Amino acid sequence: MLNQEYVKPRLSLVGAGPGDPELITLKGIRALETADVVLYDALANDELLKYVPENVPRIYVGKRAGSHRVAQEDINRLIVSCARQYGHVVRLKGGDPYIFGRGHEEQIYAEQAGIAVSLVPGISSVNAVPALQSIPLTRRGLSESFWVITGTTRKGTISNDVRLAAQSSATIVILMGMSRIEEIQQTFLSFGKADTPVAIIQNGSMPDERVGVSNVREMKTMAAETGLASPAVIIIGEVVALHPAHIAEAVKRELALKAEMHS
Template sequence: MSIPQLTLVGAGPGDPELITLKAVKTLQQADVILYDALANDALLQYARPGAITRFVGKRYGCHALSQQEINHLIIEMAQRHGHVVRLKGGDPFVFGRAQEEIEAARAVGIPVAVVPGISSALAVPASQMVPLTCRGINESFWVTTGTTQSGEISADIKLAAQSSATVIILMAMSKLETIMDIFAANGKAETPVAIIQEGTTTRQKMVTGTVRDIAFKAQYAGLGNPSIIVVGEVVSLQASNIKAQVQHELLRVSAR
């Protein structure tokens, strides 16, 4: 029988090609794969024959299992089958509840390893040519959740709205209008905003606007979860970056 162990693996932002080689090798070695809603199920192709795969995803308003139930399942599967991989969207340590699962496993003597992943907070804006930093525009960026465990808006949103940093907000579509009101109250009503839904996948949709009008535009476009909100002057660079990219492609094609 395999020795019980747990490996938390980052699945990347959604595109199944944006997963690390180490993550693929770990999936190939797993006895059990417990995967989240934000982990592309195409990655299950790397599971070895006979491996157990089970969906344990959580999304806003829809939980397949509670976190406590997931913790219990990890322990049960590891003790019964051996190597359990928890396949998490993005990076396990960026709003992935990884620490709770690590502590549950270690409490019963199960060793834990982590394979980092590409966080959607970084990759999704990049996939749409939105730089998070640009010399002369900003010197930093914030990554924050829109809501706390209790469902309230994070106090960090108010702090972020006072800075010149690019602000990347995850899990916030249900509070979009209220969050934009906070930015507007801090003199940011005309600051550019991009909302990218299901970024890096074939279902990707994006809307751009300003703090003042982005909630209306997002509602009109039918955007919902999972989406990433980017607030900052760097968003204004997206249009010129895309235009230059298209022009380059046209020149390349015409030169054939």
């Protein structure tokens, strides 16, 4: 039992990275090593808990698309109560706490309760997952910028930003979009983007990672035929054509065309 007189409540919001446990930062590991209690998410790799001292409580507060096991309001209250009871709370969150991670909401709630908060940024699946598949989000001559969008809003509808993004020439990265893939596809089709390359990467950076590459016209069919599902990152843009599978398919089509011309 901790002596409450010596408990110093504080919160560290730690980004766990996209899934591969080796992609957490050194600062994130040091926070785990000094934790008095850890609250961890579904998308934070369980292997990271090996850095937590043996007798420190580990509390799972995971949420996944369509399955919110613990309400955000309850997590906020739990952070404060744990900080007051134990001291140093490490809130371990998948990716980066500030990118669709609700980390800022947790920070404000804790600070309003008088608890000091520090942030440890994490490597986001936004850029890491495409990069690990040789897809750069920007490339000279192909893409000068990129959009990052949530596919599903808190109301469960498709984000209006998808429609805005579909009108640009930027690379589009959509998180939490698999449940709205048909609406996303139709939005891009409505702006003449049928031939724009698409990649869908499930469980990026993990041993069970799965990848599908096609174009906007075939994206829903491709996802269904390959069984791709959440958690997945959807990348739409000309840079996807740099993916090895896309290049191989383009070469195959070119060779078939040449063979047909000479037959």
